[in-house]
Amino acid sequence: MQNVALIQSMYQAFGQGDIATILANCTDDIEWSLHATVNAPYIGTVRGKEAVQKWFGQLAASDDITVFEPREFFGGTDHVTVLGFQKARVLPKGGEFESPWVHVFNIKGGKVSRWVGMYDSAARVKAGG
Template sequence: MTTTPTQVIQSMYAAFGRGDVEGLLGLCTPDVEWTMLGSIDLPYIGQFQGQQALLRWFGLVAEFDDIQAFEPREFFAGDDHVTVLGWERTRAKPGQGVFETPGCTCSRCATARSRASSACTTPPPSRWRGASNLKPRRGPAGC
């Protein structure tokens, strides 16, 4: 059975939604490149190379954000990449407010395994795993 890049990325999102980081890592190549762009300084902003670095990235996200809802809504496939539009609701830690935002990620695949999950740009005032304007984290309403 052939696995398409879209199926791989959908499986990665499903694993993340279940909290199965090990399962998500299993879909990545050992040299995965994971890039998070953002407008404020947080430890998980930047480029992370390799599965161990990606595992550290997920730990940093969990340390600074309480993701309350995470919904990939649309998947768009290209020849070697998949773009995902989605939405999330997150409480910024420690003790900061809740914000909701749409988002966009772009993942490049090598055969049936994710080779790079690097960020596309997301229009302000959004915040997403991938590309973010993280200003809502500090914005009005207690964030």
């Protein structure tokens, strides 16, 4: 399915640190939200490509992601839901944590118009985050 292939290519870009490709596959008015109970700079909702680029910078400055695995893809006509797993270390001197996660992408005109993510933020808190 075309939408699943789009999202898989965006995860591949993320794995290579290619944020420009991710942004190129988003609408100009993208809404990007990560829901969690932890107080980290990347929690909340941002809008627009510039804000999403800043979000990725905040994520990189806060968590050293050592394992990031999108495992299952569920595609629809205008959305893709992905179940995955990650391991990370809280920066600057926190411990390691691991968490399953869920990402939901809405697709409009062949580009991502909304992303919603959720993970086990309690695991990050226990690791010192």
